[in-house]
Amino acid sequence: MHEKFTFTLKSTSGGARLGEVAMPRGVIRTPAFMPVGTVGTVKAMYLDQVRELGADIILGNTYHLMLRPGPERVARLGGLHELIRWPHPILTDSGGFQVMSLSGLRKLDEKGVTFKSHVDGSLHHMSPERSIEIQGMLDSDIQMQLDECIALPAERKEIERAMEMSLRWAERCRVAFGEQPGKAMFGIVQGGDQPDLRIRSAEGLKELDLKGYAVGGLAVGEPQDVMLGMLDITLPVLPTEKPRYLMGVGTPDDILKSVARGIDMFDCVMPTRSGRHGLAFTRRGRVNIRNARHAEDMRPLDEQSNCPASRDYSRAYLHHLTRSNEALGGMLLSWHNLAYYQELMQGIRTSIEEGRFADFYAETIEMWARGDIDPV
Amino acid sequence: MHEKFTFTLKSTSGGARLGEVAMPRGVIRTPAFMPVGTVGTVKAMYLDQVRELGADIILGNTYHLMLRPGPERVARLGGLHELIRWPHPILTDSGGFQVMSLSGLRKLDEKGVTFKSHVDGSLHHMSPERSIEIQGMLDSDIQMQLDECIALPAERKEIERAMEMSLRWAERCRVAFGEQPGKAMFGIVQGGDQPDLRIRSAEGLKELDLKGYAVGGLAVGEPQDVMLGMLDITLPVLPTEKPRYLMGVGTPDDILKSVARGIDMFDCVMPTRSGRHGLAFTRRGRVNIRNARHAEDMRPLDEQSNCPASRDYSRAYLHHLTRSNEALGGMLLSWHNLAYYQELMQGIRTSIEEGRFADFYAETIEMWARGDIDPV
Numbered sequence A, B: 001m002h003e004k005f006t007f008t009l010k011s012t013s014g015g016a017r018l019g020e021v022a023m024p025r026g027v028i029r030t031p032a033f034m035p036v037g038t039v040g041t042v043k044a045m046y047l048d049q050v051r052e053l054g055a056d057i058i059l060g061n062t063y064h065l066m067l068r069p070g071p072e073r074v075a076r077l078g079g080l081h082e083l084i085r086w087p088h089p090i091l092t093d094s095g096g097f098q099v100m101s102l103s104g105l106r107k108l109d110e111k112g113v114t115f116k117s118h119v120d121g122s123l124h125h126m127s128p129e130r131s132i133e134i135q136g137m138l139d140s141d142i143q144m145q146l147d148e149c150i151a152l153p154a155e156r157k158e159i160e161r162a163m164e165m166s167l168r169w170a171e172r173c174r175v176a177f178g179e180q181p182g183k184a185m186f187g188i189v190q191g192g193d194q195p196d197l198r199i200r201s202a203e204g205l206k207e208l209d210l211k212g213y214a215v216g217g218l219a220v221g222e223p224q225d226v227m228l229g230m231l232d233i234t235l236p237v238l239p240t241e242k243p244r245y246l247m248g249v250g251t252p253d254d255i256l257k258s259v260a261r262g263i264d265m266f267d268c269v270m271p272t273r274s275g276r277h278g279l280a281f282t283r284r285g286r287v288n289i290r291n292a293r294h295a296e297d298m299r300p301l302d303e304q305s306n307c308p309a310s311r312d313y314s315r316a317y318l319h320h321l322t323r324s325n326e327a328l329g330g331m332l333l334s335w336h337n338l339a340y341y342q343e344l345m346q347g348i349r350t351s352i353e354e355g356r357f358a359d360f361y362a363e364t365i366e367m368w369a370r371g372d373i374d375p376v
Helices: A047-052 A062-067 A071-076 A080-084 A096-102 A128-138 A156-177 A195-207 A224-237 A252-259 A270-276 A315-323 A327-353 A357-370 B047-052 B062-067 B071-076 B080-084 B096-102 B128-138 B156-177 B195-207 B224-237 B252-259 B270-276 B315-323 B327-353 B357-370
Strands: A006-013 A016-023 A026-030 A032-035 A058-060 A090-092 A104-109 A112-116 A123-126 A142-144 A184-189 A212-215 A244-246 A265-268 A279-282 A285-288 B006-013 B016-023 B026-030 B032-035 B058-060 B090-092 B104-109 B112-116 B123-126 B142-144 B184-189 B212-215 B244-246 B265-268 B279-282 B285-288
Touching: A006 A327, A016 A327, A026 A032, A032 A058, A032 A327, A047 A327, A058 A062, A062 A071, A062 A096, A062 A123, A062 A128, A071 A128, A080 A090, A080 B315, A090 A128, A096 A104, A096 A112, A123 A128, A128 A142, A128 A156, A156 A184, A156 A195, A184 A195, A195 A212, A195 A224, A212 A224, A224 A252, A252 A327, A252 A357, A270 A279, A270 A327, A279 A327, A285 A357, A315 A327, A315 B080, A327 A357, A327 B327, B006 B327, B016 B327, B026 B032, B032 B058, B032 B327, B047 B327, B058 B062, B062 B071, B062 B096, B062 B123, B062 B128, B071 B128, B080 B090, B090 B128, B096 B104, B096 B112, B123 B128, B128 B142, B128 B156, B156 B184, B156 B195, B184 B195, B195 B212, B195 B224, B212 B224, B224 B252, B252 B327, B252 B357, B270 B279, B270 B327, B279 B327, B285 B357, B315 B327, B327 B357
Parallel strands: A032 A265, A058 A090, A090 A142, A142 A184, A184 A212, A212 A244, A244 A265, B032 B265, B058 B090, B090 B142, B142 B184, B184 B212, B212 B244, B244 B265
Antiparallel strands: A006 A016, A016 A026, A104 A112, A112 A123, A279 A285, B006 B016, B016 B026, B104 B112, B112 B123, B279 B285
C-alpha cells in the first residue's frame, strides 16, 4: 500500500508523459481518463463494469453530492467510497463549476458564493473552506480548490478578476486542506483565453507547491485550437514532477492532442452522456446509432473490441433500443463508449512506454478519419 | 433437443402443479414466471442477467414490436431471438390487449380492430390472422390468440359479446397458425367476472384442442378474491394435460394463490415497473426504498439473497439513487425484484416436488406478514 500521495513520471515520448499517481486507495496509471460519477453513480453503469474497463479512479461532483445525499450524511455512512461501493480513488471537483452553471440566485464575492439548490430551492453558501470541508466529509482522495470559472468569450478584465480571486482561493483551500499525506488538493489554472493571465495563474499556483495542478476554464465554448494553445502556454510553467489534470475534457481527439502536450488526467461526461443519446465513439470515428443506415445492420459496433457492448450487440438492436428510448440502449452505449475511452488511454500509455507515441497518434487520427465501416 | 412442443405434468401438491413445457428452443420449468420484454428488452436489465436469475422464457409484446421495429424488419433480421440475443423460448401476446389500452381511434368488429399507433399516429389493422402472422414473423415460440379483453366492472351483455367473439377468433387463429409442431398457439379464456361465461369460454376453447390455455381478462381492476374465484371456476374445466397461463399476473401473493389453484405460467411488468419506482418485493413483504427510514440504512435489501443487487448494495445507496432518479436505481431494483420473483418460483417448484407446497405457502405468507427488518 502507498501511504503517501505521490506522482512518478515513468517515461515520456515527445510531449506525452507516462506516469503513476499512487495513494492509499490505489494507483492511477496516467494518462488516465476518469469516468464521471456525478451523484455517486456513473450513469447507467454498474461500477463493477466501470472498474473492469480499466478505470483506476472516478470523479464525483461536490455540488450534486452536497445537495443529495448531503456531505454530513455521506460522512455518517462511512464516506462516498463505502456508500457507492468503489474502494478505489475518487476525485471530487470543488462544486464551483456546477454552482455557477446549474444553480439559481448566485451571489459571488471574495468570501464565496451563495446559491439556490436546483433540487429543492434551498439556499446554500460555499466558500473555499467549506468546499474543502465538504470534500473531506465525502472522503475524496483528490480534492479540488474552489475557483471561479468564466464562460468564454469574456472580457479580459472579468477573466483577470476571476483568475486573481481563484488564486487567492487556492491559498485558502491549501490552508483548509492542511497536511493529509494520503490525499491531495489540486490547484486550478484559470485565465480564460489570455496567455499572460494563464501564465500568471500557473506561476501563482506553482508557488503554493500543491500536489497537482488542473487546467480549468477550457472546453467551455472556445475552438479546440484556442484550448490547445492555452495548454502550450500553460504547461511549460507547471512543475514537471506534479500531475496535470485537464478538467472536463473531452472528445477522444481533445484527449489525444492534450496528452501530446503533457496532460496526465482527464474527466468528461461525454462518453456516458453521448451514449444515452445514441452517439458512439469508435476506433473509426463517431457513429450515430440513431441513423437509419444501422436499422438492419446486424454487425456489432466493433467486432475487435473486448467489451461485450461493442462486440456482441448488433447495430440494429442498438438502433432499435435507442429509437425506442429504452434504458438498455443508454446502458449499452455508455458501456461501449467508456470501453473505447479506456482502450484509447491504454493505447496511449503503451505507446508512450514503447517510445512510439507519435506513431500511435498518427495511426489513431488516421483510423478516425477513415470513418465507419461501409453500410450493409 | 425437443422437436415437438410438449407439456409434462410431473407432480402435484394440493392444487399446485409441477411441470415442464418443452420445445426446440428449450425447456420451461413450471410454475414459471416470464419477465416482460415489452419492446425487445426487459427494461433496465441485460438479458444475460435475466437468464442467470432463472428465467426460462420471456414475453414480448406484439403491439409494441409491430410498431417498432416492425415484424417484417424483425423477420429480415432473423427473428426476435436473434435480434435481442435471447436464444431461449419467447412468448408473444396477440397485441390485442395493448391495442385496446394504448392506441387511439379504435374500430373494433368481427373482422378485427383498426387503431392508431401511439408512436407515430399511423393507422394499423389487426385481425386474428394478422396477429398470428406477425407473431410468426417475430418467430415467437408460444403465440397467443387475438381476443377482446374487457375492463371490469362491465355489463354482462358486453362481457358475453366479447367472450363469444374471442371464441370465434380463437378458431380463426388456430386455422391461421396451422401445424407447427415445435411451437404452440394458446387460447384465452374470457368471460369477465361471470362464472357461467367463464365456463362457456373454457369449454369452447377446450373443444378446439389447443396446446395451452390462458386465462385472460383478470387483474384488470377487480378485487383479488374475484380473480381467484374465477380461477376456481375456470380451471376445473380445462384439460389437466395442457399448460395454463394466467396473463398479466401479478403480485407475489397473486402468484402464490394462483399456483395453489393450478396455474403454470405467469407474466407481469410489476417487478420491473415497481423497481423503477422504488418498490422492492422481498421475502419479508414490500419495501418502499424511497421511504426516509432507509436513508441511512447501510444494510442490503436481503443479505440472504444470491442476487448482487439484493445482497451487496445498501438501502441507503438504493434510496439515494431512487430519490435522485438515477438509472442505476431502476437497474438495481428491477434486478432485485426479478431475482425475488424467480426465487419465489423456484421455492414453489421445489416445494411441489417435495410434496410440501401447503407448508411453503403458509411459511411464505407468514414471512410476508412479518414485514421488513426493524429500522436502524
